[in-house]
Amino acid sequence: MPARRPLIAGNWKMHGLTREAQALAAELAKRARNQARPAFDMAVCPPFTAIAAVATAVAGTWLAVGGQDCHTAEKGAHTGDISAAMLADAGCAFVIVGHSERRIDHREKDALVKAKAGAAIKAGLVAIVCIGETARERDKGQTLDIVESQLAGSLPVAASATNAVVAYEPVWAIGSGRTPSAGEVQQVHAYVRALIAKRLGKAEAAAMRILYGGSVKADNADRLMRLPDVDGGLIGGASLKADDFWAIAEASV
Ligand code: PGA
Secondary structure: OOOOOOEEEEEOOOOOOHHHHHHHHHHHHHHHHHOOOOOOEEEEEOOHHHHHHHHHHHOOOOOEEEEOOOOOOOOOOOOOOOOHHHHHHOOOOEEEEOOHHHHHHOOOOHHHHHHHHHHHHHOOOEEEEEEOOOHHHHHOOOHHHHHHHHHHHHOOOOOOOOOEEEEEOOHHHOOOOOOOOHHHHHHHHHHHHHHHHHHHOHHHHHHOOEEEEOOOOOOOHHHHHOOOOOOEEEEOHHHHOHHHHHHHHHHOO
């Protein structure tokens, strides 16, 4: 077994008014308090407005909190944006950068994602750097090429196994109920790890966590989470239900 602790990160996206977010976080915190620390790490990434409430609800447990995006600058005239330092200040240990919904909705390119990840690391956060091909790219047989160019363009110079996590999320699998086969997921993850080894060396690559994301559910987690190069998941829809999210986490170890 690889010496990597799986990370199960919940991406709540634009879901959760304060009261709902608090209730879900409290439910997870109750579970975390009721059992000895399991062999996985768990983080929840609520919308910005619920971060403080969620951080309070999970305080004193081993559950971590993350943001869903951050700006490249520490502070400044950037109306509507949130810096990595602000996320850390609000109780975050993680931040997702380069999620495909941001790459699509906000036209974020690799260079921007890389700058955001660099800013996150500088602020002491662990950057969860998302990459993944579209359906069209997959159909054209370009999956590995896309993953390679996105990884090269999005992973900042400062990235290491302790301050960065890669999330492979095929765009066509997100929220669609469709997933690649276990063999396909393993192939991409092994490829990503080999790319990381070329760039950062074998030891860092062996320690770097590579998450799979895209329609991970309680009923397919066994198949997707136990692959040799899958070190946990970035979970969207299923992370909004404590039972499902917890079951996925338990399937990762
Ligand atoms: P999903 O989302 O689990 O709902 O497919 C995953 C993600 O977008 O991170």
